[in-house]
Amino acid sequence: MEVKFIPTEQLKEKPDENALGFGNYFTDYMFTMDWTKEKGWHNAVIEPYGSIQLDPASMVLHYAQETFEGLKAYKTKEGKVLLFRPDMNAKRFANSNRRLCMEVLPEEMFVDAIATLVSREKEWIPTIEGTSLYIRPFMFATESAVGVHPSNAYKFMIVLSPVGAYYPEGVNPVKIYVEDEYVRATKGGTGFAKCGGNYAASIAAQVKAEKLGYTQVLWLDGVERKYVEEVGTMNAMFIIDRKIITAPCDGTVLPGVTRDSVIQLLKSWGYVVEERPLAIDELMEAGRNKTLQEAFGTGTAAVISPIGELSYKGESIIINDFQTGEITQRLYDTLTGIQWGKLEDSFHWTYEV
Numbered sequence: 328m329e330v331k332f333i334p335t336e337q338l339k340e341k342p343d344e345n346a347l348g349f350g351n352y353f354t355d356y357m358f359t360m361d362w363t364k365e366k367g368w369h370n371a372v373i374e375p376y377g378s379i380q381l382d383p384a385s386m387v388l389h390y391a392q393e394t395f396e397g398l399k400a401y402k403t404k405e406g407k408v409l410l411f412r413p414d415m416n417a418k419r420f421a422n423s424n425r426r427l428c429m430e431v432l433p434e435e436m437f438v439d440a441i442a443t444l445v446s447r448e449k450e451w452i453p454t455i456e457g458t459s460l461y462i463r464p465f466m467f468a469t470e471s472a473v474g475v476h477p478s479n480a481y482k483f484m485i486v487l488s489p490v491g492a493y494y495p496e497g498v499n500p501v502k503i504y505v506e507d508e509y510v511r512a513t514k515g516g517t518g519f520a521k522c523g524g525n526y527a528a529s530i531a532a533q534v535k536a537e538k539l540g541y542t543q544v545l546w547l548d549g550v551e552r553k554y555v556e557e558v559g560t561m562n563a564m565f566i567i568d569r570k571i572i573t574a575p576c577d578g579t580v581l582p583g584v585t586r587d588s589v590i591q592l593l594k595s596w597g598y599v600v601e602e603r604p605l606a607i608d609e610l611m612e613a614g615r616n617k618t619l620q621e622a623f624g625t626g627t628a629a630v631i632s633p634i635g636e637l638s639y640k641g642e643s644i645i646i647n648d649f650q651t652g653e654i655t656q657r658l659y660d661t662l663t664g665i666q667w668g669k670l671e672d673s674f675h676w677t678y679e680v
């Protein structure tokens with residue numbers, strides 16, 4: 328892929344690595360590329376980060392044909408730049424785009440564009456513990472038209488943000504509110520796709536949970552509100568009687584890259600992992616009788632995030648005395664160890680830029 332480069336007149340000052348937060352700073356450059364029926368993918372450019380112009384009738388602004396991804400770049404002690412399983416993000420992006428009737432970006436172009444931008448911006452990868460360079464690829468409909476149909480033009484972009492922990496709690500346990508009014512997804516919908524619309528629809532529940540003092544919501548299935556699905560920005564896993572249980576990816580749950588990696592790690596350590604519907608009643612009962620040993624979320628932004636408390640219909644259960652569990656900690660250490668190039672990558676997950 329040929330990428331034009333437009334240099335910036337002024338490089339930005341880099342933020343303090345100790346106070347990054349999440350998604351607050353953006354690097355000097357961004358990647359943009361267009362697609363039209365006539366020209367296919369064209370106009371690949373790395374240019375100074377900044378505003379873009381959109382026609383007010385751009386279809387994304389009206390019918391939300393928009394998809395995105397999230398992955399991270401890490402810098403090893405030796406100065407190598409590593410991505411984590413970018414091929415998985417490329418595949419999921421393609422699946423999201425198929426579901427929203429958007430143009431599918433070839434997987435190798437997706438990875439190539441990320442590698443080219445990250446390699447130019449490697450000075451922006453923070454190096455202190457718990458930080459990384461968050462990569463946000465996204466695509467949206469740019470045809471100017473009022474009328475619901477697949478757009479005949481799209482823009483693909485990548486922006487980069489040096490980040491610390493996603494939650495203010497850092498790697499400490501979070502409090503989760505089990506949402507029993509709003510729903511996130513139903514079979515046949517867009518639950519498995521990473522599209523902005525899913526997140527827009529989730530904000531009301533998130534606001535409600537935060538008002539009540541919780542960090543995130545745990546979604547129940549959209550039909551019976553009986554089975555546990557996922558947490559706002561991560562997949563959820565529960566350890567009951569030494570078995571790890573997580574919702575199956577059967578259309579309503581986001582197929583997380585961290586989720587898949589954690590399942591592979593757990594199985595390689597000899598644990599039983601059950602991908603099956605878990606009823607909220609079974610989960611709360613396991614919490615009451617203390618057979619619920621650990622709970623945690625998995626996600627690119629959240630990494631591995633211990634869940635210390637669950638609240639459902641006015642009842643609260645505390646998990647593992649609100650402490651990070653042994654398996655949760657081992658997963659966090661192993662996963663971040665591989666991502667940072669500190670541990671052997673026996674699964675061949677890292678991709679050197």
Ligand code: COI
Pocket residue numbers: 396397398526560561626627628629
């Ligand atoms: C991620 O984990 O990368 C996400 O996209 C979650 C969130 C920041 C929307």
